[in-house]
Amino acid sequence: MPDPAVPPTPPVRLSALLAREDLALRRIAGPDDPAAVVHWVHTSEMADPYPYLLGGELLLTAGVHIPEAAGSDGGPPCSSEAESLGDYFDDYVARIVAAGGAALGFGVAPVHDTVPRALVAACETYGLPLLEVPPQTTFSGVARAVWQLMAQARLAELRRVTEAQQSLTAAASRPDPVPSVLRQLAQRLGGRAVLYGPEGAEIAGAGRNPGEEAGAALAGLAGVVRPTGGGPGSPHPTAAGGPGGGPPHPTSATDTVAGTHLAAYALGAGHGFVLGVATPERAPGDHTVASVAAVLLSLLTGEQQSGTGAARSSALVRLLLGAPPEEVAPLLGGRRWVVVHARPDGQGPADAVAASALGAALGSALVDPAGDVVRVLVPADRAPDPLSGWTLGVSAAAAPEDWPAADTQAARALARARATRTPLLRHGPRPALADLVPPGEAAAHARALLSPVTAHPALTETLRTWLSLHGSWDRTAVALSVHRNTVRQRVARCAALLETDLDDPDVRMELWFALRHI
Numbered sequence: 001m002p003d004p005a006v007p008p009t010p011p012v013r014l015s016a017l018l019a020r021e022d023l024a025l026r027r028i029a030g031p032d033d034p035a036a037v038v039h040w041v042h043t044s045e046m047a048d049p050y051p052y053l054l055g056g057e058l059l060l061t062a063g064v065h066i067p068e069a070a071g072s073d074g075g076p077p078c079s080s081e082a083e084s085l086g087d088y089f090d091d092y093v094a095r096i097v098a099a100g101g102a103a104l105g106f107g108v109a110p111v112h113d114t115v116p117r118a119l120v121a122a123c124e125t126y127g128l129p130l131l132e133v134p135p136q137t138t139f140s141g142v143a144r145a146v147w148q149l150m151a152q153a154r155l156a157e158l159r160r161v162t163e164a165q166q167s168l169t170a171a172a173s174r175p176d177p178v179p180s181v182l183r184q185l186a187q188r189l190g191g192r193a194v195l196y197g198p199e200g201a202e203i204a205g206a207g208r209n210p211g212e213e214a215g216a217a218l219a220g221l222a223g224v225v226r227p228t229g230g231g232p233g234s235p236h237p238t239a240a241g242g243p244g245g246g247p248p249h250p251t252s253a254t255d256t257v258a259g260t261h262l263a264a265y266a267l268g269a270g271h272g273f274v275l276g277v278a279t280p281e282r283a284p285g286d287h288t289v290a291s292v293a294a295v296l297l298s299l300l301t302g303e304q305q306s307g308t309g310a311a312r313s314s315a316l317v318r319l320l321l322g323a324p325p326e327e328v329a330p331l332l333g334g335r336r337w338v339v340v341h342a343r344p345d346g347q348g349p350a351d352a353v354a355a356s357a358l359g360a361a362l363g364s365a366l367v368d369p370a371g372d373v374v375r376v377l378v379p380a381d382r383a384p385d386p387l388s389g390w391t392l393g394v395s396a397a398a399a400p401e402d403w404p405a406a407d408t409q410a411a412r413a414l415a416r417a418r419a420t421r422t423p424l425l426r427h428g429p430r431p432a433l434a435d436l437v438p439p440g441e442a443a444a445h446a447r448a449l450l451s452p453v454t455a456h457p458a459l460t461e462t463l464r465t466w467l468s469l470h471g472s473w474d475r476t477a478v479a480l481s482v483h484r485n486t487v488r489q490r491v492a493r494c495a496a497l498l499e500t501d502l503d504d505p506d507v508r509m510e511l512w513f514a515l516r517h518i
Helices: 014-018 079-098 117-126 139-172 177-189 212-225 286-305 307-320 325-332 352-362 400-419 439-454 457-468 473-480 484-498 505-515
Strands: 026-029 040-043 057-061 103-107 130-133 192-196 202-207 252-257 260-266 274-279 337-344 367-370 373-379 390-394 424-426
Touching (some): 014 139, 026 117, 079 117, 139 177, 139 286, 177 192, 177 202, 212 252, 212 260, 260 286, 307 325, 337 352, 352 367, 373 400, 400 457, 400 473, 439 505, 457 484, 473 484
Parallel strands (some): 040 057, 057 103, 103 130
Antiparallel strands (some): 026 130, 192 202, 192 274, 252 260
């Protein structure tokens, strides 16, 4: 857990503050550490500022508290005065360091013309960075610059977290979601990400190897947060809980081994999976990014272990090995289904995340976000309702052996729904004159009649859509996502190839009959 004295704002690197040309600050003592940071600014003229410091401050002073040891004539102090002044500054700097101060800024106006040499020596001795604040720079200006740098750091952190969330979510929708999420997490954090199984074994990993010692420590840290108990070689972490201080099995824990920062997160699915992360440094936002990955991996591992996920995997394997759809359908949760074709109302096709959200809204995980249309297989007892932002075409309820026909019904329903600007349109089978013709004879007649155009799928689909929409050029163009002039050209080409008059209602009826049987 972080030190409670450290504020929730991101720290500011001291080097970034020194780089501000408007401040003209100059480091004149103390280590030149590029990793040195300040968390806030405090101004004090107390001889002992210790009681007023929380740690991490850039302490600003004009030296009002310094004893007048230089003599009234302005000359250098005598040896005894210099020794006394040196003792004063030693105590002053030692107290700042003991309080956790990050740096000291000394203003050379209006009390002093230069920074006292004894103060410079004391800061060198205690390793406290000492900054000279020129006369034209006010303390409030220094404080404002720190807040500005903090705001910039916070914005950069939020942007980094947002981009990481988007990339991790996209990775979770890939065909290999768990390895993809781990690779993306390792890339975002610049380290290694590992998924440990319930028995403590490494299931998958990505990123740079942190070394044998850090790797073993990370595996031990994963045992600390695993609900089923700790693993071997458990280190001494700083954990979110523990014996006498919270739940017996914390949900996360951190440690530092061999200069590598380690973190472990128990996945919320409750099956004993743990996410481990090892990074060379701990940057702001790392915990948030890793937590997002842990949530996604919880969903992925939970689904894999759940009855629904296992049944779906079993059904897929059986289909790939040659089992008929009607045999595997009971594993998927129903015996009669509807096929839903959906298109988003906005511009462009739906991405994988939007397709998954659509499946969740329809109550089915059987989603195919292929091309411009998202196809979803839904149990018939979960009749879809209109969804904001989507246009849906729904087939009639069908047994598994009739899924291909239902897929065609849903496609046609979606085309009509888009043409008529209806949020949801269902296919409604009913007795028709076509039922009086044997299917074999109807198919043979259709092949013979439509043979001039069936070699051109675009012409066939245009003719079908145009007839279904009663010859409307505009609605056909909308349904096919083409220009109305393209529809006119295609229909005219069909009329020429078929050598018939498409304005004749008898011809239209015969063609429509044939199109339903090819």
